[in-house]
Amino acid sequence: MTEKETDAVALLETQHREMERLLALVRGAETAEARKALFTKAADLLTVHIKSEEEVFYPAVHRARTEDDLLEALEEHLSLKRLLKDLLELDPGDKTFEAKFKVLKEQTEHHHREEEEHLFPAVRRLLDADERAALGSEMLTTQIDMTQQGAPRGTVKNETATAARLD
Template sequence: MAKEEFTDAIALLKADHRKVEDLFEKFQSASSKDRKWELAQQICNELKIHAKIEEEIFYPAFEGKIEDDLYREAFVEHDGAKVLINDIVASGGEGEYFEAKVTVLSEEIDHHVKEEEKPAEGFFAQARDTGIDMVEMRDKLMARKQELEEQAKNGGLPPAELAVVEIATRA
């Protein structure tokens, strides 16, 4: 994928959102267990890469420049999704809760994407208003995305690390 394919950083991130939505739809309509597992793995990889480029590069560029609540909620929403992502990957597609986990993940992602793309008030709209160069940002996101895609191909990505949520394990 060439970076010229996307006009700027927001176009690139939105294209990721559309791709994952499409994969979730395919998951819902797939009939075989193997196909569902294959799609779930693709979804989890895409989301891990997307969350990482947003958290490492995109989000921090706007810290203190957009509403704090929105900024912080984005990280918490990512962490919530990562708990399910890591669980789904580790499940190997087995277990009676497998499909429920993927469905709830899709609902969480749906909410999060709406918060990012909401016209005028969403994360992306506020980010655009800062005047930060979104073409330069696109190039940075793209470079990191390509690195992570390579890593995913060669041996796979490690479980997603939580950024702000601290998991209380069973006492």
């Protein structure tokens, strides 16, 4: 794996594009069955991404004094988790699913823009390439572990009361 692939910021940006691509596929699915299969994949990917940011990335960059951006990002994660929870309980053929999914997609894209425009440039200034590479490797390990445990999307159901903490 190259440094660019393990750089935490590059890893997150790559995952942002993959989630956006997958969410567009869900939105364009022609049948409820296809929508459900694609959404399940998207929900797992989004959950793994969110959890690795909350458990690894945000605590590491919090030490680098980016608290305001991180607190906002954690609140956005809470909103995404609540939408995921609701969507996981709905039938993809339900009209409510479509409306709620549109909101999830829009909020996900907004969250990505916020991180890429504000948080990530600060992280690039505050952490050198070796630190970002180590952080990226730790995040990948966390993501692989969560994925191997199976159905990571199920964990968000119990994480919708309050935003994750930075400490």
